[in-house]
Amino acid sequence: QVQLVESGGGLVQAGGSLRLSCAASGRTFSRYTMGWFRQAPGKEREFVATISWSGGRTYYADSVKGRFTISRDNAKNTVYLQMNSLKPEDTAVYYCAASSKVGYPDAAIDYDYWGQGTQVTVSS
Numbered sequence: 001q002v003q004l005v006e007s008g009g010g011l012v013q014a015g016g017s018l019r020l021s022c023a024a025s026g027r028t029f030s031r032y033t034m035g036w037f038r039q040a041p042g043k044e045r046e047f048v049a050t051i052s053w054s055g056g057r058t059y060y061a062d063s064v065k066g067r068f069t070i071s072r073d074n075a076k077n078t079v080y081l082q083m084n085s086l087k088p089e090d091t092a093v094y095y096c097a098a099s100s101k102v103g104y105p106d107a108a109i110d111y112d113y114w115g116q117g118t119q120v121t122v123s124s
Helices: none
Strands: 004-007 010-013 018-024 033-039 046-051 058-060 068-073 078-083 092-099 118-123
Touching: 004 092, 018 033, 018 092, 018 118, 033 068, 033 078, 046 068, 046 078, 058 068, 078 092
Parallel strands: 010 118
Antiparallel strands: 004 018, 018 078, 033 046, 033 092, 046 058, 068 078, 092 118
């Protein structure tokens, strides 16, 4: 069982940066592939980024590639999402999630545990 709590969301102007954090409970955090998803009003939840259990492999949605960076600190049971050059279309609730799958899971169904989400709003 893994419990996830996101933080770091907020209101930022276009072009600005935010860093999201996701703190996990449980001693097995390092065994999970971690991911970030987002959901804008009226839209389906979409994949943003994923990172392997070791942190050595990452994979990004095309829409955020080059602007967002996912990382993790297994000693702190925390995964991060550094978001730079933010755009109004990045506005959404951001969720972190844990998956027992290896590789680059990019579908919500691949993830076993979810946080409650944190709101990110980018003004133009």
